[in-house]
Amino acid sequence: xxxxxxxxxxxxxxxxxxxxxxxxLLAELFREAEPDDVPIAIPYLAGRLPQGRLGVxxxxxxxxxxPAAEPxxxxxxxxxxxxxxxxxxxxxxxxxxxxxxxxxxxxxTEPEQRFLLGLLSGEVRQGALDAVATEGLAQATQTPSADxxxxxxxxxxxxxxxxxxxxxxxxxxxxxxxTVGRPVLPMLAHSATSVAEAVGKLGACAVEEKLDGIRVQxxxxxxxxxxxxxxxxxxTDRLPELTAAARELRGDRxxxxxxxxxxxxxxxxxxxxxxxxxxxxRVDVATAAExxxxxxxxxxxxxxxxxxLLDLPFAQRHTELARLVPEPMRVRRTLVSGPDxxxxxxxxxxxxxxxxxxxxVVKSLDAPYSAGRRGASxxxxxxxxxxxxxxxxxxxxxxxxxxKLSNLHLGARREDGSYAMLGKTFKGMTDAMLTWQTERLQAxxxxxxxxxxxxxxxxxxxIAYDGLQRSTRYPxxxxxxxxxxxxxxxxxxxxxxxxVETLLAAHPEVKP
DNA sequence: TTCCGACAGTGGGGTCGCAAT
DNA sequence: ATTGCGACCCCACTATCGGAA
Numbered sequence: 001x002x003x004x005x006x007x008x009x010x011x012x013x014x015x016x017x018x019x020x021x022x023x024x025l026l027a028e029l030f031r032e033a034e035p036d037d038v039p040i041a042i043p044y045l046a047g048r049l050p051q052g053r054l055g056v057x058x059x060x061x062x063x064x065x066x067p068a069a070e071p072x073x074x075x076x077x078x079x080x081x082x083x084x085x086x087x088x089x090x091x092x093x094x095x096x097x098x099x100x101x102x103x104x105x106x107x108x109t110e111p112e113q114r115f116l117l118g119l120l121s122g123e124v125r126q127g128a129l130d131a132v133a134t135e136g137l138a139q140a141t142q143t144p145s146a147d148x149x150x151x152x153x154x155x156x157x158x159x160x161x162x163x164x165x166x167x168x169x170x171x172x173x174x175x176x177x178x179t180v181g182r183p184v185l186p187m188l189a190h191s192a193t194s195v196a197e198a199v200g201k202l203g204a205c206a207v208e209e210k211l212d213g214i215r216v217q218x219x220x221x222x223x224x225x226x227x228x229x230x231x232x233x234x235x236t237d238r239l240p241e242l243t244a245a246a247r248e249l250r251g252d253r254x255x256x257x258x259x260x261x262x263x264x265x266x267x268x269x270x271x272x273x274x275x276x277x278x279x280x281x282r283v284d285v286a287t288a289a290e291x292x293x294x295x296x297x298x299x300x301x302x303x304x305x306x307x308x309l310l311d312l313p314f315a316q317r318h319t320e321l322a323r324l325v326p327e328p329m330r331v332r333r334t335l336v337s338g339p340d341x342x343x344x345x346x347x348x349x350x351x352x353x354x355x356x357x358x359x360x361v362v363k364s365l366d367a368p369y370s371a372g373r374r375g376a377s378x379x380x381x382x383x384x385x386x387x388x389x390x391x392x393x394x395x396x397x398x399x400x401x402x403x404k405l406s407n408l409h410l411g412a413r414r415e416d417g418s419y420a421m422l423g424k425t426f427k428g429m430t431d432a433m434l435t436w437q438t439e440r441l442q443a444x445x446x447x448x449x450x451x452x453x454x455x456x457x458x459x460x461x462x463i464a465y466d467g468l469q470r471s472t473r474y475p476x477x478x479x480x481x482x483x484x485x486x487x488x489x490x491x492x493x494x495x496x497x498x499x500v501e502t503l504l505a506a507h508p509e510v511k512p
Numbered sequence: 513t514t515c516c517g518a519c520a521g522t523g524g525g526g527t528c529g530c531a532a533t
Numbered sequence: 534a535t536t537g538c539g540a541c542c543c544c545a546c547t548a549t550c551g552g553a554a
Binding site for chain 2: 019040055093095123125126127128129131132258273276277279280281282283339376383395397398399406407423424425426458469470472473480481482483484497
């Protein structure tokens with residue numbers, strides 16, 4: 001198959017907003033693909049590379065290369081070149097990578113170049129990623145989409161399922177069963193604004209501590225233990241404590257879901273930054289483990305002693321978890337009978353925050369484990385802080401925000417009347433707000449470098465955020481975590497905005 | 513007809529590790 | 534030794550489609 005054909009389909013998919021049409025276009029292409037093209041074409045049209053990341057980013061891709069006049073690249077040739085590129089990434093030379101990228105781009109026509117750039121930078125912007133491609137695959141093979149989705153969750157990979165399905169037909173899906181040693185996509189949570197709202201939606205539920213660490217899926221089969229992240233990367237070697245902990249447990253074949261986090265000497269949770277730094281350390285694990293030891297805290301069991309628990313209600317899965325894992329290694333929780341009992345949930349949240357944790361997750365007791373989906377049966381509740389800050393500058397947006405000032409630079413007042421930038425945000429804006437702020441900020445503009453428009457510090461905006469964290473990038477030594485716009489405060493003068501001092505006073509545990 | 517679940521898009525900050533400087 | 538870059542952790546929110554109610 002020619003790359004030009006893929007680029008054309010991607011273009012057609014991008015051109016329609018109807019999901020049903022996107023799915024039909026993808027299905028048509030999947031049907032016409034040769035068996036050898038399938039493991040390449042499927043991930044390409046799901047906006048991913050089969051090789052994963054290649055060590056090629058914006059820096060290399062931004063060098064323009066004259067396009068070819070006629071399409072000649074095949075999908076297989078592109079894949080071979082990218083595989084070569086992946087090997088070079090392992091061994092070194094940036095110059096060699098740049099040369100290979102140049103070679104590829106030089107052989108591509110203009111539309112092919114556009115498609116490849118999107119693919120390599122992870123921004124295909126065709127309105128179809130894995131989930132839509134999965135629907136397309138189901139349609140192409142005339143297989144119920146729920147069956148395909150489930151197989152993808154269990155395989156942790158769309159292309160594995162696609163190869164099997166297109167080669168052997170629907171019966172091939174039976175091969176994808178929950179297997180110890182093969183990670184599955186983890187179940188995710190939605191947000192709720194209060195425990196009352198969450199309990200109101202779910203009824204009888206468990207309220208569990210939400211720990212601010214790294215999500216882990218731990219597989220043990222005899223003496224063999226593997227630890228996977230949320231994106232199914234194998235991080236076993238970085239976390240020797242988890243292998244040891246898994247081997248201590250009474251069962252010898254299981255899959256558990258939990259969080260890994262570091263506690264200080266006093267038993268308080270360390271900051272996310274500290275835990276994430278430890279989990280990210282790969283070179284001298286022994287030293288890192290000594291300085292920042294981590295502990296697993298489990299909250300779900302997917303498989304125990306060869307039994308697949310995914311379809312059991314949470315209450316039963318937790319019974320299995322409790323049989324296997326002693327209490328100190330399980331997440332703290334309380335059971336709530338329903339909306340009449342919401343007081344118990346609220347006091348549990350208060351206690352949890354007092355213990356230094358992030359918030360709670362409210363979980364329906366009768367929901368199955370919906371791997372890979374952001375099911376509405378888990379609802380997280382975290383406290384939200386707000387501040388009134390001043391817009392110092394704004395950046396031009398990309399994609400659907402092209403031509404709109406999007407990303408705001410946020411400043412807090414200093415006592416001397418100047419402003420300290422605390423971070424940026426592009427979140428929380430409606431299209432109407434984008435239009436409004438583009439006009440308003442341009443009227444306040446004092447200069448631009450073509451990308452960042454600086455403005456007179458006059459516009460006050462109410463910002464919600466999850467917490468403060470240390471920063472080496474910003475002048476106050478701190479930055480906001482997950483800042484988003486709530487609303488503009490045109491009723492407020494910049495002199496009425498919050499100050500760095502009041503912000504620091506509100507978060508005494510964070511030292512700039 | 514209206515409501516709501518699922519999806520994609522738009523990017524934020526930090527940290528680590530590696531290659532280039 | 535320092536710097537720049539890419540990968541991968543954490544993540545919120547809005548717009549839109551299309552099936553469910």
